[in-house]
Amino acid sequence: MLLADGLVLMADTRTNAGVDNISTYRKLHVFDTDAYSVVIASAGSLSTTQEALSLLGEGVLNPDSGELETLGTAPNMFRAAQMIGRALHKARADVGSVLEGETQVSADVTFLVGGRIGGERLRLFLIYGPGNFIECGADTPYYQIGETKYGKPILDRQLRCDTPIAEAMKIGLISFNSTMRSNLAVGMPIDLAVLRPVERGIAVQHRITAQDPYWQSLDELWSNALRQAQAAIPPPPYFGG
């Protein structure tokens, strides 16, 4: 979520190779130095993701300059997104060349990349498997990757560019809560990172577990409120008589 009030990135930690093989892996990757604060959220193949992130550490070849680039050499977020796109494209090609010939498993991965480099404004990109990307703007101030549909209506209803950051975080948690009700592929804990427009670095970095008292009260308050909201709507007038 990219708001006037800051940038919020959230990711669950459920990874699965079928419903009989689920694990917990961090999907929110934080790169924070004096020079840059970049957070990458990943969805899709875990092996492609790990290779792409390793490439970022080792340096990604820029075919135009012939040089190896890293987050440390990127002059701004746009160039960082291009470089991360190249790393993702290469990792997907490497993993996919094996996977897609021999199995039905997809090597596809999508990244959200948010943050700032130097004194730049906060920016948020959605990077697709082939390495192409789009940038988040004020009209629709959020991106989702992975299991996007269950939790999308609440974001479309409630989130605006001028939503205060604590409200936005609440809306994001409600969206995850709804998704987890209906899909086993999304599970606790949730990792959270917040960057603010002025303050440098990562303002909030937190892991919310299933036992977290705020998460539990949000789950209960939201469920009760939905029940009350439903009860407050009069019955449909379509029964004739």
Added chain:
Amino acid sequence: MLLADGLVLMADTRTNAGVDNISTYRKLHVFDTDAYSVVIASAGSLSTTQEALSLLGEGVLNPDSGELETLGTAPNMFRAAQMIGRALHKARADVGSVLEGETQVSADVTFLVGGRIGGERLRLFLIYGPGNFIECGADTPYYQIGETKYGKPILDRQLRCDTPIAEAMKIGLISFNSTMRSNLAVGMPIDLAVLRPVERGIAVQHRITAQDPYWQSLDELWSNALRQAQAAIPPPPYFGG
């Protein structure tokens, strides 16, 4: 939705061949005589659906008996589901043999088939493209086909086998309302059919348009209630300080 209180079937009417070509087609098909009351909701290829429904009218070959079967010859809902499954399988094969060789368009279709034959109890089946099917039971008293994910959390939260039928209809409309917020492939009007456990025939048959006052008030009441519910949840405590 198959409840102790009755059977509710709902379908939107949006058909699309890409976002630049949308139309309105009835997707809730009612077959009501003194001998049976059967409602079929369809999702997927319109041409496969139309061929399968035409086959139902003309009679579907039963390979075991060598006879043509229709809803009029089916002794119960299970046999009707088998016959409708055969019609769907044949239509999908006919349409698919052309489509899937020459285009990227899928010929796949899913049906919901609910109702009763003779004095039987109300039953609800989900029939897949190959013609296989499953029957709805009390543990999860609903099926969805088509764009299922957006509207699933509200059904999972609120719908129980003992939910009164007017409440169930309200929940169904909220589910459609949420889906339409986020997906252009689902659109008004909504067709509605209700069957009751004792009373024979179709108890309610109605088309809800976008201008329907109840639909408009539900949309407004639900949106407002969600905003209030969100406001009533305290802010997340993850900002430190």
